[in-house]
Amino acid sequence: MSDNDVATRAPESDAQEATAASAGQSVFPGDTRAQEGPSMGEHCTTDRPTPSGEIPTGELTKLGGVDVYVAKPSDYPHSPSKLLLLLTGGTGIKSTNNQLQADKYASEGYLVVMPDQFDNDPAPNSVDMTEVSQDAGWLEQVKMKTAEGIKSFMIDMWLARHTPEKVLPLLHKVVEGAKEEFADAVANGGGIYGVGYCFGAKYILIMAGEHPDTVAWGQEAPKDEEQGVVKKAPVIKAGAIAHGTMVTKEDMEAVRVPVYIAAVENDPLFSESEVLTPGRRAMEKNSVEHEIQVFSGVPHGFAVLGDYDDPKIKQSQAQAFGQMLGWIQAH
Template identity: 90%
Template sequence: MADHDVATRAPESDAQEAPSAPVGQSIFPGDTPAQAGPTMGDHCTTDRPTPTGEIPTGELAKLGGVDVYVTKPADYPHAPSKLLLLLTGGTGYKSTNNQLQADKYAGEGYLVVMPDQFDNDPAPNSVDMTQLSQDASWLDSIKLKTAEGMKAFMIDMWLARHTPEKVLPLLHKVVEGAKEEFADAVSNGGGIYGVGYCFGAKYILQLAGEHPDTVAWGQEAPKDEEQGTVKKAPVIKAGAIAHGTMVTKEDLEAVKVPVYIAAVKDDPLFPEDEVLTPGRRAMEKNNVEHEIQVFPGVPHGFAVLGDYDDPKIKQSQAQAFGEMLGWIQSH
């Protein structure tokens, strides 16, 4: 069986597509038409099986009035650390897999803050998509199709509740709270680092960009061109993302700090022709340090911590973590 087949057949696939907007439109106002079509998949709404025997070691807390998961190096604060902002997919900060992922970065010397960017409203759980048996009734088939449609509808409604206008203000509260609570880690790292997966990848890119002041804080761009000309500097000093969703070429065009991008080959959720390639050209033109690595034969969402039967996906998951960690370590 070819690698591509492995990556797209159940049960390994995390790339179930759910259309979120009419053709030519985006769930986010102002985004390019390239973002119409598939927007979220099962990778963002359902965790993979948790690796056996692993238990999160961090704690739930609040920063800037926002719920967060915080995990620290074992020798902190006796040894210096650096602050890392980790933004998740739709499963959110209470996901065991996401917490374990944060712990892995903490094990490498980072004080990790993983915020509840969904304000206690994580993505709807995926319905059971188990294959019907050969003797399943016609009614069972209808029920399955109805469940699929209902899941897509629920995800669309959820996405409509979590736009940049809602998410960015929460993130800025967390950043300001972290600067106060963990000033030593921010100072030691010379700023804040960021990593993002799936839904969270878009927002790491936005925090890595230079935007009009209002837009940077999750507000609409001013109608009057004479207003809002002051640009907000990037919030993070370097970032690394994996298989972003809802990313636009404008997000990449605005990036001003070093970024690493782990992408999936032929990924409809992060299209190469409409988003990745023009974004790469823009970063080259703007002299922004960047690296884009495309992983073939894996499903969208492969880099999110979770168990797979396929050894190739497991290997790619470990490789992506190593590349993302190496990028922020080198910056």
């Protein structure tokens, strides 16, 4: 697909779906991993250069006992706002780029709550790995005897610490805290909106889905689900995501609210044939309003705010932001 190829409720062919392969166990209980290969990419764990002259205007605080970055419209609370939950990639809430991205949504009239999904443990980045590789020679022997091998190993260890059973309870605490602290914004929007990038995209999809109550909190699925287990309604009323990682077809099959998905062509971290195609089919079957746009010629992570030399990537980044913003505005 090219930049402007947009799939809206249009299933792919049976032949394409047949290529979807099942792989090992997902980090989300009950799922099968929807793609092989690396689970997190460089763009998920390392910030691009910050756009020149831009400084975050929000604040770090707590909701439900969890650290959050909150960005508010300049005229809030004098003018009504809507609550937007923004979930980041592995760089977390202290990333200047992520804070500026939250500020951009706030400038469009949203009260943005960006939670620390990682409990003050963001993903290892290139600076951290340089420091580790100097005094951790045994790791080099265990993993590929290269700095990149160590980083990959460390990211795997990091992912093992941040599974749904750890992340989802934090997000639920933040949501409940936001409902209390910003009840006016929740009421004004008729619920909570959600946007997610990379790691956070998976959790926006989960929160856009209908799940057995235990699964919604990151626990094992009940064995007797077919006997009438009560399912928990979606947490958000509409969502938009970009280049998800760790997303499974089961995540997409559970979605019940309108979602927009910005994907990257030939992205091994968010495979079209193994994730998007079965996901699109499921949303069509369940009559879920959706739009999937596949961008070509850009890297995974392109939609996260950051400076690029390539004008093509800059243009696509601005386009993705506009599409994601437009989707939540329309719902």
